[in-house]
Amino acid sequence: MGEFFRVLTDNGQLFVDGFTNTVKLFLIAAVGSLVLGTLLGAMRVSPVPALRAFGATYVNLVRNTPLTLVFAFLVFAVPKLDVNIDYFASAAIALTVYTSAFVCEVIRSGVNTVAAGQAEAARALGMTFAQVLTLIVLPQALRAMVPPMMSVFIAMLKNTTIAAGFSVLEAGAIPAYMAERGEPQFAVLLWITIGFLILILPLVALQRFLERKWRVAR
Amino acid sequence: MPDGRERKVAELSQASILYDLPGPRAKRRNAILGVVSTAGIIALLAFIGYKFADTGQFEARKWEQFQYASVQRELLGGLWATLKAAGIAAVLALLFGAVFASARLSDKWILRTPATFVVELFRAIPLLILIFFGYYVPLQYGWSIDKLWALVIGLMLYNGSVLAEIFRAGINAVPYGQTEGAYAIGMRKNQVLRLILLPQAVRSMLPAIVSQLVVLLKDTALGFIITYPELLFVGKQIGGRLPFGLPYVPTYLIVAAIYIAICGALSALAWWLQKRMGRTPRTAAKVLPAQDAGEDAARMI
Numbered sequence: 165m166g167e168f169f170r171v172l173t174d175n176g177q178l179f180v181d182g183f184t185n186t187v188k189l190f191l192i193a194a195v196g197s198l199v200l201g202t203l204l205g206a207m208r209v210s211p212v213p214a215l216r217a218f219g220a221t222y223v224n225l226v227r228n229t230p231l232t233l234v235f236a237f238l239v240f241a242v243p244k245l246d247v248n249i250d251y252f253a254s255a256a257i258a259l260t261v262y263t264s265a266f267v268c269e270v271i272r273s274g275v276n277t278v279a280a281g282q283a284e285a286a287r288a289l290g291m292t293f294a295q296v297l298t299l300i301v302l303p304q305a306l307r308a309m310v311p312p313m314m315s316v317f318i319a320m321l322k323n324t325t326i327a328a329g330f331s332v333l334e335a336g337a338i339p340a341y342m343a344e345r346g347e348p349q350f351a352v353l354l355w356i357t358i359g360f361l362i363l364i365l366p367l368v369a370l371q372r373f374l375e376r377k378w379r380v381a382r
Numbered sequence: 383m384p385d386g387r388e389r390k391v392a393e394l395s396q397a398s399i400l401y402d403l404p405g406p407r408a409k410r411r412n413a414i415l416g417v418v419s420t421a422g423i424i425a426l427l428a429f430i431g432y433k434f435a436d437t438g439q440f441e442a443r444k445w446e447q448f449q450y451a452s453v454q455r456e457l458l459g460g461l462w463a464t465l466k467a468a469g470i471a472a473v474l475a476l477l478f479g480a481v482f483a484s485a486r487l488s489d490k491w492i493l494r495t496p497a498t499f500v501v502e503l504f505r506a507i508p509l510l511i512l513i514f515f516g517y518y519v520p521l522q523y524g525w526s527i528d529k530l531w532a533l534v535i536g537l538m539l540y541n542g543s544v545l546a547e548i549f550r551a552g553i554n555a556v557p558y559g560q561t562e563g564a565y566a567i568g569m570r571k572n573q574v575l576r577l578i579l580l581p582q583a584v585r586s587m588l589p590a591i592v593s594q595l596v597v598l599l600k601d602t603a604l605g606f607i608i609t610y611p612e613l614l615f616v617g618k619q620i621g622g623r624l625p626f627g628l629p630y631v632p633t634y635l636i637v638a639a640i641y642i643a644i645c646g647a648l649s650a651l652a653w654w655l656q657k658r659m660g661r662t663p664r665t666a667a668k669v670l671p672a673q674d675a676g677e678d679a680a681r682m683i
Contacts, residue, residue, distance in 0.1 A: 209400055211412050214420040228596070228645035229638055230603030233614055237638070240621060241630040245437050275400065287402060301400060322508035329510075329607030336510050339518045349518040357507050364506050 171342075171351040178341055183359050185334040189255055189324045194317055196260035201267025208272045219268060226265035231323055234258045239330045255327035255334075259320060266316045274309035275301065307378040314371040318364055335359060434631065444629035448636065453620060460616030461640060467530055467612060468599045471537035475598060476591075478542025483549035497546075504543040510604055512536035517608045529610040533602065541598045548594060548670065552587030553579050555667035586667035589656035596648045600641070613637055 172179060207219035226234075238254040249257070278301050286300040325336030333341075335356055342352045404412055434440060447453045485497035504512065513536030520527040556579050564574040606614040617637040621630035659669040 211401055211404060211408070212415045212419055214416045214423065218419070218423050224646065224649075225642060228600075228642045228649060230600040230614070230641060232603035232606050233634065233638055233641060236606065236614060236618065237634045240618065241634045244628060244630050245433050245439070247433075283400065293401060297400065325508040325510040326604065326607070329604075336508065336514075339514050343518060343522070346522075349522045350515075353511060353515050353518065356511055360508060360511070361506055368506070 167348065168351045168354070171347050172355050175342065175345070175347065175352075178338060179335075179355065179359070182333060182335045182338045182356075183363075185252075185332065186321075186324050186336075187363070189252070189259065189327060189332070189334055190317075190321050192256045193259035193263060193320060193324070196256065197263035197267050197320070200260060201264035202271060204264060204268035205271030205275075208268060209275050223265045223268055226262060227269075229262075231258065231262045232326055232329065234262050235326055235330050251327075251331040255324075255330060255332045259323060259327075262323070263316060263320045266319075267313065270309050270312045270316060271305075273312075274305040277308040278304045310378065311371050311375040314367060314374070318367050318371070321363060321367070322360070438627070439631045441627065444627050444632050447620065447623065447626050447629070448632070456616055456620060457613070457636070457640075460611065460613040463530075463610065463616075464599075464602050464605075464612040467533050467537070467602045467605060467610070468595075470530075471534045471541065471602070472595050472598055474534065474538040475542040475545055478538055479545030479549050482542065482546035483553070486546065486550050487553060501543045501546050504539045505547070507540075509536055509540045509601055510607065512539050513604055513608060529605065529608055532608055533605045533610050536604075537598055537601055541594060541601070544594055544597075545591065548587050548590045549583070552583035552590075552667065552670060555586050555670065556582045557666050560666055582665035582667050585659055585665040585669075587670045589652045589659065590670040592648060592652040592655060596645050596652070599648070600645060603641075613640065 204219045204222060207215040208223070210216060235255065235258045238249070238258050239251065242249070242254070282300055282304065283296050286296045291299065324334055327334050328336030328340065338356055339349060339352055342349060401408075438444070482497045482501050485493040486501065488494050488497075513533055516527065516532035516535040517529065520532075553575075560578050560582065561574055564578040569577065602612055603614045605612040606618070609615060614637060617633045621633035622628060656669060656671065659665070
């Protein structure tokens with residue numbers, strides 16, 4: 165047991181650096197995929213067939229590609245196109261590209277949960293498109309979107325570990341460093357697990373709370 | 383598959399949530415937007431194509447090794463390693479899921495509580511960390527463990543836990559009246575589960591199971607990180623060959639095409655199952671959706 169705590173105290177800086185980068189990566193990719201995903205979601209519910217097709221193609225291609233492949237493409241193939249980005253940025257872009265496909269789907273299905281009669285009634289009252297969207301559709305759709313959106317971001321937080329395979333020092337990369345230092349890996353991995361539980365459990369609790377609070381009778 | 387008219391109606395009702403059926407002016411505006419956005423998309427693709435051509439990605443040198451039977455064999459070998467890991471992990475995950483789902487559904491708290499703990503825990507740990515448990519720990523103590531099994535164990539624990547949640551949701555989705563009815567005609571608990579609940583639950587959760595298996599197949603790519611020689615790993619080796627001008631781009635495009643073809647076919651199967659189950663239910667339970675948002679199928683209910 166003493167050894168278990170020693171692993172953390174002896175290598176405190178590594179754990180702090182690792183988890184700081186994990187959180188950084190998570191926040192950057194979360195903002196990025198929220199923006200890109202909302203854009204794609206808007207395309208998928210737009211009245212323009214070309215945009216709908218583009219959004220659908222993007223989502224179907226990305227969802228059927230492993231995230232590790234997206235990482236590998238950005239890290240190994242993209243430099244061959246004379247585009248040079250550092251490893252951290254590559255990781256953030258890979259997570260953004262991948263996660264925005266899921267964000268897009270959450271937005272699309274969220275909008276689709278609003279009964280058509282709601283918008284029809286609003287239009288019958290003479291509301292404009294902007295009014296229908298901001299007063300009727302979005303307030304209902306957003307509630308339906310929040311729980312699945314949080315699932316997507318929880319999954320993304322866990323996915324940041326994949327960056328470890330591509331030269332980014334984050335929580336997932338700690339075991340590789342520890343292997344060099346000869347620390348007991350079981351303890352190391354348990355500490356990483358605890359770290360992720362600390363990050364994830366509040367998100368899960370918040371999600372369940374919002375789900376209960378915002379459950380809409382339809 | 384819905385016939386043309388049904389699909390038309392579905393499209394209309396989907397479209398009309400946000401906007402009315404377009405009139406002449408809106409039609410014109412949409413047409414203009416359509417032309418502009420098509421041009422934009424074409425410009426984007428053209429730029430990517432230009433960038434590819436500019437850096438010589440279309441040179442014959444970078445593509446010629448894919449004509450060699452040995453390279454094709456290498457790719458097939460990688461694909462086989464991927465499918466092998468996915469196949470073994472799928473079987474084990476289904477078993478794991480079945481055992482833990484039945485423990486969670488048990489009346490006895492002594493079974494229910496630990497099963498709940500295990501399932502919730504493994505769903506919260508990043509899959510790569512689970513794989514690392516199977517990889518680094520034996521490595522340190524000098525036990526020899528095949529990388530395949532490190533990967534398979536991680537995949538089994540994570541996907542098995544998600545599947546346990548899907549199974550539990552599937553059983554719970556069968557209306558309680560079915561159970562009551564079965565008990566009323568004198569069936570025992572075992573019979574109720576086997577003859578009444580399971581046949582209906584399986585039908586309702588089949589789409590969700592298939593799409594979780596797609597997730598599992600995609601996740602075998604994590605084997606790349608522990609240098610298990612699966613498709614992505616083979617792709618890195620083929621792409622790193624200097625005599626062919628480091629053809630990373632062509633190789634990864636081919637590898638991506640293989641993944642997309644296989645996973646796409648399985649996803650299509652999930653959707654088809656969902657449509658079919660929705661049309662001719664044969665189950666009193668609501669069909670659980672093939673997951674389409676997030677990796678966390680259990681949250682879809």
